[in-house]
Each structure stands twice: as C-alpha cells, then as structure tokens.
Amino acid sequence: MREIAASKSGYIQAIDSDNLLNITEEYDFRIHLPFRPGEFIVAGSTLAVVESAEVVNDDLAEQIVNSFIIGQQRTPEQDIEFAIHQLVEVALRALSPGINDPFTAIACIDRLGSALCCLTDRAFPLPYRYDAEGRLRVIVKPLTFEGVVNAAFDQIRQYGCTSVAVTIRLLESLKAIAGRARNSEQRQAILRQADMIVRASQESITEKNDRDDVQQRYQDLIEAFNEHALSNKTHTVLTQNQGGPEMNRKAFIDKLAAQLKQWDADIDKLEAKAEKAKAEAKADYQKQIEDLRDKKQTAKDKLDEVKQAGEEAWEELKSGAEEAFDTMKNAFQSAIAKFK
Structure with a gap:
C-alpha cells in the first residue's frame, strides 16, 4: 500500500x-x-x-x-455542490448585520429546496468502479443526499437561527422535500436537519409565540413524512417523534431493531445469490457475507447495550450504536455493489 x-x-x-x-x-x-x-x-x-x-x-x-x-478556484464541471455553495453565499451575505435582508435569504432557500426536491428522484453514483472483468478497481469518496442537504442548509441554519422568518422557511422547504423522499436515507437526512433547526430556534428565539410557530412547522414536516410513508405503504417510526426533535429511547430502539431485521433478510438473499455464483467468485462472496454478519453482530451488541441501559444512561450509548449501524450500512452498500 x-x-x-x-x-x-x-x-x-x-x-x-x-x-x-x-x-x-x-x-x-x-x-x-x-x-x-x-x-x-x-x-x-x-x-x-x-x-x-x-x-x-x-x-x-x-x-x-x-x-x-x-x-485555485472551485469549478462546476464535476462539483455538484458548487452551485449550492454559490446560493448559500448569497444567503449568508443577505443575513449579515450590515445588509440584513431576510427576503433575499428566503429566496435562496426556496431555490435550494427546489433543487433538493429534484435530487430525491436521482440515483447518486456508487463509489465503486469495476474493470471489464468485474474486479473492483477505483473507490471514490461518495456523494450522498445527506451531504448535499447539509451543504445547502447547515450554514444558513447557523447564521439565520435568530431570524424567525428564515427558520420557518427552512422548515417549510424541508417539508416540501420530505413529501418527495424516496428512502430512509433521505428521510433521516431531512429529519436530522429539521431537528437541528428546531434546537437552534429554541435557544436563539426569545418570543414564545415565535417558538410555537417554529414548532408547528416542525410538526407539519413530521406529518408530511407520515402521509408520504402511508401513501407508499412503508413503515415509519416518526410518529414516536411527535413530542419534539429528540427521538425517545423506545423509538430509537424500535428503529434500529427494524433495521437489524431487514438486514437479516437482505443477507439471506445475498447468501442465496452467492450459492448460485461461479466457484471462483463464491469464496469472495462468502467472505463478504461473513464480514456483514460480523458487523451486524457488533451493531446488535451496541443496540443491546442501549436496551439494558436505564432511561438516563442510554443517551451516552446512543452515538456508539449509531456509529455501529452506520458502519454496517456502508459495508452493506459495498457488498451490494460487489454482488452486481
């Protein structure tokens, strides 16, 4: 190496x-x-x-x-976030104390939200490239939907957290995107951003009625998630999140347990596919599956720690469980690409 x-x-x-x-x-x-x-x-x-x-x-x-x-400069040819950062820059300048133009910032948020709605329908490229013989040759740093959402909204959220109008429009844009979300990765990225917006507003906005308005927009977003999930007959645990942006312990456990169950079924499918593969590929496939089972067991162990912890102690273990599940998710995506 x-x-x-x-x-x-x-x-x-x-x-x-x-x-x-x-x-x-x-x-x-x-x-x-x-x-x-x-x-x-x-x-x-x-x-x-x-x-x-x-x-x-x-x-x-x-x-x-x-x-x-x-x-010395960024260019748009291969940089999908280039145009996003240009709009973000305009919004941040508008929010600066010397200009203080929330209407321009809101117009930028509208454009960013529209672009992200379009991206929900697009398949992001896998980070793997193979040669003509099917051998993995190039592994790139992946571009993810969550990364694009963060690029669009993180800095505006940070600089605009004291503006009620900007905060509300951010949540309204996320609600529009939520209505177009196609998978759990997109839904989680949107919800994570919404949670941070609400937390920032609770700390920065002093007027109670304004905070209530922000909270109502958050609840509208949650309802948009649930309506979209129901229309597509998909399971969602977002109803557990109605009390506010922080997911409670039961919802967290239920969500990860459901993911483990899904992985069990998906790994079984990969194993069946490996059995039908040619002899020279079968050993490599089985090694991939063993690695997946090991990482899944690690994720399960972390979840068990959360289950056994008391109500006050579980938050300390939450990040470890999330990290283990993220590792498993990345390994599973890699395996899926390998099995194609």
Whole structure:
C-alpha cells in the first residue's frame, strides 16, 4: 500500500476517472480516492491510496497525480455542490448585520429546496468502479443526499437561527422535500436537519409565540413524512417523534431493531445469490457475507447495550450504536455493489 501525495495545494477541479481505471487495469492494483471534486487539498497530503502487491514506483505515482486537476478556484464541471455553495453565499451575505435582508435569504432557500426536491428522484453514483472483468478497481469518496442537504442548509441554519422568518422557511422547504423522499436515507437526512433547526430556534428565539410557530412547522414536516410513508405503504417510526426533535429511547430502539431485521433478510438473499455464483467468485462472496454478519453482530451488541441501559444512561450509548449501524450500512452498500 502506498499513499500518493498531492503536488500542490488547491481545489480538486476534476478527476479523470477513466484514466485512473485504465491505469489500475494496466498495473493491476486498486485505488482509493479520499477527496471529491470541489474539496480543498493541501500539498503533501494524501491524494490517493494505492493497494498493490507490487511496489508503486515514482513514474506510476506521477501518472496518478496527473489524473487530477487542482486549481485555485472551485469549478462546476464535476462539483455538484458548487452551485449550492454559490446560493448559500448569497444567503449568508443577505443575513449579515450590515445588509440584513431576510427576503433575499428566503429566496435562496426556496431555490435550494427546489433543487433538493429534484435530487430525491436521482440515483447518486456508487463509489465503486469495476474493470471489464468485474474486479473492483477505483473507490471514490461518495456523494450522498445527506451531504448535499447539509451543504445547502447547515450554514444558513447557523447564521439565520435568530431570524424567525428564515427558520420557518427552512422548515417549510424541508417539508416540501420530505413529501418527495424516496428512502430512509433521505428521510433521516431531512429529519436530522429539521431537528437541528428546531434546537437552534429554541435557544436563539426569545418570543414564545415565535417558538410555537417554529414548532408547528416542525410538526407539519413530521406529518408530511407520515402521509408520504402511508401513501407508499412503508413503515415509519416518526410518529414516536411527535413530542419534539429528540427521538425517545423506545423509538430509537424500535428503529434500529427494524433495521437489524431487514438486514437479516437482505443477507439471506445475498447468501442465496452467492450459492448460485461461479466457484471462483463464491469464496469472495462468502467472505463478504461473513464480514456483514460480523458487523451486524457488533451493531446488535451496541443496540443491546442501549436496551439494558436505564432511561438516563442510554443517551451516552446512543452515538456508539449509531456509529455501529452506520458502519454496517456502508459495508452493506459495498457488498451490494460487489454482488452486481
């Protein structure tokens, strides 16, 4: 394994993934890319990590480095968050004390919400690229729906938390997106952002009636989730969250237990698929399945700790359980890509 260092500092403007795939095939190795287009990298930091049985010489390292375009400015070609950050910048300038123009900020929120509604229907690219023989060659840092939601709303939430109008419009935009959400990842990303907005408003908005208005918009969002889930005949535990933004212990346990049950069924399906695979692929598939079962057991153990903890102590164990479930989710997504 060798870490390939960036030759200069700047924003990653583009990555020639086709060239990287060709290089990995020619020299028979796998490469991990810890940065996405649009992110800033410092000279000397890790640009890529090569997994190879052979020594990676300087000529090969140079070929890899040349597959990246690094410049002083972000560009829109491969950076999906570029346009989002431009709108966010306009909103933040509007919210600055010297300008104090919430109407412009609200217009930006409307545009961001509209864009995110469209993204709910789009499939985000998997972080894996394979060669013609089906061998995994390139692993990139994934772009996620949650990441895009955070890019759109985090800074506006932070700078606009004292504005009732901005806070309400953020929740209204999230409600519109909630009505278009297609899966649990999208719903959780929206709910997480809404929870942070409500918490910030409770700390920053002094007038009780204004806080009540914010809370009502939050309840409207929860109802939008439940109506959407009901219309699609999907299970939801959001009704447990009606009392406020903090999910209670029972709802948290029920939610993770349901996820474990679903994973059990999904792993069984993968195992059945592995049995039908060719002999040379079967061993690799079985190894993937064993890894999934190990990570699922770790997640189950963390959930059991939460179940056994008292009402006051469970919050301390919550983050550990969430981390274990996130690890399992990422491993499962990787396995799904491998089995295709």
